[in-house]
Amino acid sequence: MPDVDVCVVGAGFAGLTAALRLTQAGHSVAVLEARDRIGGRTLTEQRDDGSYLDHGGTWVGPGQDRVYALMNEFGVPAFKQFVDGEAMMVVDGRQYRYSGTIPWSMNPLVSVNLGAAFLELRRMCRAVPVHAPWAAPKADKWDRTTLAQWLDRTVPMRQARQLLGMALAGTYTSAPSEISMLFVVAQLASAGGPDFVLGVQNGAEDARPVGGMGAVYRAVAAAVAGDIHLEQPVRSIRQDADGVTVRSDGSSVRTKRVIVAVPLAIASHIDYEPMLPTDRSFLHQRMPTGAVLKTHVIYDEPFWRDDGLTGQSAAPGTAASVTLDACTHEGRPGVLCVVAEGPHARQLSRMSGADRRSAVLEALTARFGRKAGAPVDYTEQNWTVERYSGGGMISHAPPGVLTEFGHALREPCGRIHWAGTESADVMMGFVDGAVRSGERAAREAIAGLSGTLPAAPPLAMA
Amino acid sequence: MPDVDVCVVGAGFAGLTAALRLTQAGHSVAVLEARDRIGGRTLTEQRDDGSYLDHGGTWVGPGQDRVYALMNEFGVPAFKQFVDGEAMMVVDGRQYRYSGTIPWSMNPLVSVNLGAAFLELRRMCRAVPVHAPWAAPKADKWDRTTLAQWLDRTVPMRQARQLLGMALAGTYTSAPSEISMLFVVAQLASAGGPDFVLGVQNGAEDARPVGGMGAVYRAVAAAVAGDIHLEQPVRSIRQDADGVTVRSDGSSVRTKRVIVAVPLAIASHIDYEPMLPTDRSFLHQRMPTGAVLKTHVIYDEPFWRDDGLTGQSAAPGTAASVTLDACTHEGRPGVLCVVAEGPHARQLSRMSGADRRSAVLEALTARFGRKAGAPVDYTEQNWTVERYSGGGMISHAPPGVLTEFGHALREPCGRIHWAGTESADVMMGFVDGAVRSGERAAREAIAGLSGTLPAAPPLAMA
Numbered sequence: 001m002p003d004v005d006v007c008v009v010g011a012g013f014a015g016l017t018a019a020l021r022l023t024q025a026g027h028s029v030a031v032l033e034a035r036d037r038i039g040g041r042t043l044t045e046q047r048d049d050g051s052y053l054d055h056g057g058t059w060v061g062p063g064q065d066r067v068y069a070l071m072n073e074f075g076v077p078a079f080k081q082f083v084d085g086e087a088m089m090v091v092d093g094r095q096y097r098y099s100g101t102i103p104w105s106m107n108p109l110v111s112v113n114l115g116a117a118f119l120e121l122r123r124m125c126r127a128v129p130v131h132a133p134w135a136a137p138k139a140d141k142w143d144r145t146t147l148a149q150w151l152d153r154t155v156p157m158r159q160a161r162q163l164l165g166m167a168l169a170g171t172y173t174s175a176p177s178e179i180s181m182l183f184v185v186a187q188l189a190s191a192g193g194p195d196f197v198l199g200v201q202n203g204a205e206d207a208r209p210v211g212g213m214g215a216v217y218r219a220v221a222a223a224v225a226g227d228i229h230l231e232q233p234v235r236s237i238r239q240d241a242d243g244v245t246v247r248s249d250g251s252s253v254r255t256k257r258v259i260v261a262v263p264l265a266i267a268s269h270i271d272y273e274p275m276l277p278t279d280r281s282f283l284h285q286r287m288p289t290g291a292v293l294k295t296h297v298i299y300d301e302p303f304w305r306d307d308g309l310t311g312q313s314a315a316p317g318t319a320a321s322v323t324l325d326a327c328t329h330e331g332r333p334g335v336l337c338v339v340a341e342g343p344h345a346r347q348l349s350r351m352s353g354a355d356r357r358s359a360v361l362e363a364l365t366a367r368f369g370r371k372a373g374a375p376v377d378y379t380e381q382n383w384t385v386e387r388y389s390g391g392g393m394i395s396h397a398p399p400g401v402l403t404e405f406g407h408a409l410r411e412p413c414g415r416i417h418w419a420g421t422e423s424a425d426v427m428m429g430f431v432d433g434a435v436r437s438g439e440r441a442a443r444e445a446i447a448g449l450s451g452t453l454p455a456a457p458p459l460a461m462a
Numbered sequence: 463m464p465d466v467d468v469c470v471v472g473a474g475f476a477g478l479t480a481a482l483r484l485t486q487a488g489h490s491v492a493v494l495e496a497r498d499r500i501g502g503r504t505l506t507e508q509r510d511d512g513s514y515l516d517h518g519g520t521w522v523g524p525g526q527d528r529v530y531a532l533m534n535e536f537g538v539p540a541f542k543q544f545v546d547g548e549a550m551m552v553v554d555g556r557q558y559r560y561s562g563t564i565p566w567s568m569n570p571l572v573s574v575n576l577g578a579a580f581l582e583l584r585r586m587c588r589a590v591p592v593h594a595p596w597a598a599p600k601a602d603k604w605d606r607t608t609l610a611q612w613l614d615r616t617v618p619m620r621q622a623r624q625l626l627g628m629a630l631a632g633t634y635t636s637a638p639s640e641i642s643m644l645f646v647v648a649q650l651a652s653a654g655g656p657d658f659v660l661g662v663q664n665g666a667e668d669a670r671p672v673g674g675m676g677a678v679y680r681a682v683a684a685a686v687a688g689d690i691h692l693e694q695p696v697r698s699i700r701q702d703a704d705g706v707t708v709r710s711d712g713s714s715v716r717t718k719r720v721i722v723a724v725p726l727a728i729a730s731h732i733d734y735e736p737m738l739p740t741d742r743s744f745l746h747q748r749m750p751t752g753a754v755l756k757t758h759v760i761y762d763e764p765f766w767r768d769d770g771l772t773g774q775s776a777a778p779g780t781a782a783s784v785t786l787d788a789c790t791h792e793g794r795p796g797v798l799c800v801v802a803e804g805p806h807a808r809q810l811s812r813m814s815g816a817d818r819r820s821a822v823l824e825a826l827t828a829r830f831g832r833k834a835g836a837p838v839d840y841t842e843q844n845w846t847v848e849r850y851s852g853g854g855m856i857s858h859a860p861p862g863v864l865t866e867f868g869h870a871l872r873e874p875c876g877r878i879h880w881a882g883t884e885s886a887d888v889m890m891g892f893v894d895g896a897v898r899s900g901e902r903a904a905r906e907a908i909a910g911l912s913g914t915l916p917a918a919p920p921l922a923m924a
Binding site: 143144145146149175235275279285346398 | 602605606610614636638640727730740741743748751753846849861862
C-alpha cells in the first residue's frame with residue numbers, strides 16, 4: 001500500500017467521517033477495515049422490495065447536529081419516527097397504553113416513581129461537565145455506585161425500577177450491576193439529559209435518514225479520496241521517530257498519523273509498539289461491550305397503526321422486551337423491530353433460532369394481535385457475536401473506571417489519535433457522537449501534520 | 463513444530479504445572495511462551511552474591527498444599543518469613559509498632575474498627591461456596607457493591623478504612639471503587655478467609671521457597687518432556703473437527719487439546735476460530751489487571767532486625783506504602799521489598815526513575831532510620847508495563863461480572879481448557895491457585911484425550 005498522511009483504523013461512522021474531513025483538508029488517507037463491509041456498528045440492509053432495515057444504529061434527533069450536517073452535505077433527508085398513536089407497556093402481564101415518555105395511565109404510583117427518578121437524573125446531569133465527568137463534584141461517589149444500586153435506592157416500586165432499569169441499562173446492553181452511575185449520568189448529560197436519551201419524539205429516536213444509515217455511510221465512503229481496504233484487521237501499530245507502520249495480516253501502511261476508530265475492547269487486540277501509556281492500555285481492558293440482538297419482523301403493512309398504536313412497546317421479562325416501528329419513510333411494508341439487550345439478549349442467544357422465533361412471535365401476538373404471528377419475513381442481527389464489534393451496542397464504564405482512567409479516552413498517544421462514539425463528549429453512544437469523534441480526531445491529526453501538536457507525546461516507560 | 467497431544471499457552475506456574483502433569487501422564491506437550499523467559503507472574507533474580515530476589519509472586523503458606531507438593535517433588539525446602547520483631551504502621555505521620563495482624567497499640571478505636579471489619583469479612587466468607595461464589599445467598603447484593611462502598615459503610619474511622627482498603631485493594635492492585643465486594647469475599651474465602659490473606663505468620667506470607675520461586679519453576683520446567691518455546695506470543699487458536707492449530711508469529715503447532723494459562727486480559731488478544739461462547743469472550747473483556755511496582759532495596763545487612771523490627775510496614779500516602787523483609791534464608795544481605803499497588807503504583811510510575819528512588823529512600827529513612835538511605839543496590843520491577851502480563855498482580859472482577867459471567871471461568875470451550883490462578887476455586891490469586899488450576903486443566907485435557915469429555919462442547923453461535 002502507498003504511504004499516506006493518515007491511516008484510519010475502522011470504517012464505521014467515526015473512521016469514515018475522519019477520513020472524509022482529512023480528504024477535504026487535502027490529506028492522503030488509507031482506511032483499514034477488519035470486516036468485509038463498511039458501516040461498523042451501523043448496518044443497513046437494502047431489500048428487494050425497495051425497503052431498508054437498519055440492523056445497528058438507526059436514529060437521529062434534535063441536537064445531533066454533526067450527523068445532520070453530514071446528511072445535509074450528501075443530500076440525505078430525514079423522516080420522522082412514527083409516533084401517531086399510543087405506546088404500550090406490559091407489566092406483570094397487564095397491558096397499558098400511553099403517550100409521551102412516562103406511562104401515567106399505569107399505576108399512578110409507578111408513574112410518580114418514574115417521574116421522581118427523571119427529576120433526580122436531570123439534577124445529576126446538570127452537575128456533570130460533559131468534557132470531564134470525572135471532575136463532577138460528586139464524581140467519586142457516583143463512580144463507586146452501580147446503576148443497580150441507584151435504582152434500588154431511588155425507585156422504590158419494583159415495576160418502576162424494572163422499567164427504568166431496562167430503559168437505562170438497555171442503552172448499555174449490560175446488567176445494571178455492571179455499570180457505574182457516573183457513566184450513566186455522563187452519557188445522559190452528553191445528550192442533554194434523560195428526556196432526550198429515553199424519549200422518542202424530539203428525543204434519541206426522533207427521525208431516521210431516508211434510505212437508512214447506509215445512505216449516509218455509503219455517501220461518506222464514496223467521498224473519501226484514497227482506498228478503503230476491507231478484511232484487513234489491524235494487528236500492530238509501530239511508532240518510530242519518523243512515523244508509524246500499521247500492519248494487518250497481509251499488508252502494511254506507512255503513515256504519519258493514525259486514527260484508531262474501533263471499540264475499546266477491539267483496540268485492545270492491537271499490538272502497540274512502543275506500548276501505550278498505562279492509563280490508556282488499562283482503559284482498553286476496562287470498557288467492555290454488551291449483548292444486543294436486533295430482530296426485524298416484516299409484514300405486508302403496519303397493522304398496529306390501524307389499532308392506534310405506534311408499535312413502541314416495553315414488556316420486561318418477555319421474549320420481545322422492547323419493540324419499535326421500523327417502517328421506512330414510505331410506511332410499507334410494515335416492519336417491527338424487536339430489540340433484546342444485556343442479560344436478556346444472552347439468554348435469547350442460547351435458544352435455537354427456531355425456538356427464539358417462536359417465542360418472539362408468540363410475545364408479539366399477545367401484544368399486537370393475531371396478525372403479528374404471521375410475518376412475511378424475519379431477520380436477526382446478533383451483534384453479540386460480531387468478532388469486530390466485540391459485542392454491541394456501545395462500551396460502558398464499570399465503577400471506578402472514569403475517575404481513574406477517563407482522562408485517557410481522548411488523549412493522543414504519540415502519533416495515535418482515538419475516535420469512536422465512546423470518546424465523544426457530546427452525544428456519546430450515538431451515531432452523532434461517532435461523527436463528532438471522527439471530526440475531532442481529524443482535527444488533531446491535521447494539527448499534528450502541521451506541527452502544531454507535539455510530534456511524540458510521552459509513551460509508556462519501560 | 464511437531465504435533466503434540468496438548469499445547470500449553472503460557473509458561474507461568476499454571477502452564478508449567480499443567481505441562482508437568484501431562485508429561486507424567488505420558489502425553490506429549492509443547493509450551494508456547496510469549497516472553498523471553500519462563501515464570502510468568504513470578505520472576506526470581508539470581509544475584510552474584512548468591513542471594514535471590516522474587517520480583518513477582520513470592521510466598522507460600524499453610525493450606526497451599528499444591529505448591530508445597532511441587533516443592534516436595536523437586537526437593538525445594540521452605541524457609542519462614544522473618545517475623546521475630548514488631549511490624550510498623552504509619553498513620554498521619556505517626557509511627558506505631560505492633561505484633562500480629564491488627565495494630566492494637568494504635569488508636570484503640572481504629573483497632574476496634576478493624577477488628578469488627580475482620581469479623582464481618584469472616585462471616586461473609588463463610589456464606590460463599592468457593593467453587594461458585596455467584597451462588598452465595600447474597601451474591602447479587604454483594605456483586606452490585608464495590609469494595610469502596612463496603613469500606614465506607616463498615617469501617618467508620620478514616621484511618622482504619624484507609625489501612626484496610628490498602629490491605630484489601632492492594633491484593634487486587636486496583637482502586638477499591640473498581641472491585642466487586644463479591645469478588646473480594648470470593649477471593650478471601652478461596653484462601654480460608656481474611657486472616658490467611660492479610661496475615662503474615664501462618665498466613666499468605668508465611669514462608670518462601672529456598673532459592674525463591676525460580677527454584678521451583680525451573681525444576682518444573684526441566685521435568686517437562688517436550689519443548690518450551692520462548693518469544694512465541696500466540697496469535698490464533700483454530701479448532702476444527704479433528705483438532706486444533708495454535709499459531710504464533712513464526713510457527714504453528716497442531717494439537718488435540720489446548721490449555722490457555724495466561725491472564726484473562728491477555729487471553730483476549732488471541733484470535734479464536736470459531737469464536738468463543740459469548741460468556742467466555744465477554745469475561746475476557748471484564749477482568750482487568752492492575753498496577754504494581756515492586757522495588758527491592760539491598761543493604762549489607764538487615765539492620766531493622768537489630769531495632770526489633772520485622773521490616774513489615776504500612777504507611778498509606780507515602781512513597782513506600784508497604785514494605786516487607788525480603789532477605790533470603792541466609793539472612794544476608796539485608797533486603798527490603800517495597801510494594802506499590804493500584805493508583806499509587808500508577809502515580810509513582812509517572813515520576814522519573816531518579817525521583818522515584820529519592821522519594822522511596824526518603825520514606826524508608828523516615829521509617830527505619832539513616833541506614834535505610836544508603837543501600838548497596840536498588841532494583842525495580844514494574845509489572846504494570848509488562849506487555850504479556852497486561853499489568854499485575856492478578857485480574858479482578860468489577861461489579862456484576864461474577865454473577866453474570868463467573869461460570870465461564872473454568873468451563874472448557876471445545877478443545878480449549880482454561881488455567882491461571884484466577885480460575886482456581888482454592889487459593890485464587892496465589893501461586894498455589896495457579897498450580898491447582900494447571901493440575902485441573904491437565905486433568906480435563908487428559909479426560910478429553912481419552913474421550914471421557916465430549917469432543918467439542920458448544921461454541922459461539924453465528
